[in-house]
Amino acid sequence: DQQVKQNSPSLSVQEGRISILNCDYTNSMFDYFLWYKKYPAEGPTFLISISSIKDKNEDGRFTVFLNKSAKHLSLHIVPSQPGDSAVYFCAASARGTSYGKLTFGQGTILTVHP
Amino acid sequence: KAGVTQTPRYLIKTRGQQVTLSCSPISGHRSVSWYQQTPGQGLQFLFEYFSETQRNKGNFPGRFSGRQFSNSRSEMNVSTLELGDSALYLCASSLQGVSGNTIYFGEGSWLTVV
Secondary structure, X not given: OOOEEOOOOXXXXXXXXXXXXXXXXXXXXXXXXXXEEEOOOOOOEEEEEEEOXXXXXXXXXXXXXXXXXXXXXXXXXXXXXXXXXXXXXXEEEEOOOOOXXXXXXXXXXXXXXX | OOOOEEEOOEEEEXXXXXXXXXXXXXXXXXXXXXXXXXXXXXXXXXXXXXXOEEEEEOOOOOOEEEEEOXXXXXXXXXXXOOHHHOEEEEXXXXXXXXXXXXXXXXXXXXXXXX
């Protein structure tokens, strides 16, 4: 049962343009969402998060949007840079007793071309 | 502020052996969780420790175990290694390990079972 889904395995974008990465979830108990960037053989690096009480959170070039009714979130990167090329994971945690547990999507490979 | 530190970074073991991986969380963080990343299964939650107690456990066999010490450092152990245990093992830490806490990851320990 894939509770967090990233339906696009890969995304290719031109430098300077916007990158939009999408994530869907099914568990209505999820109330905190995080995006991580990952290079091969390294640990995920935290990018940005959003609580379910908000619908938008910005941090520099990164903005995360949450649509609770659609159980959908997206990460916008503007402007995209070649250094942004990596695998991006969406993750969610649930209120209640899911202590320290993140449920991850399968990841989206972002390639930013110069 | 030092990040999450994992040792060793790389190791090769033979089937049937056991392995112990170590993790030092970010200073002040009391929750430590472990994840396994494989190409086929993605990032999967193993277990989480808080104040030396396991609070949450993922769907892994009993060969996978862990513990946490009074200084919040943690170890995980895999006994009777199988080829399928070859993976990147990631340790993560957060302040309290509750939803809303950002979870930070270490660089990971690459385990190859031959």
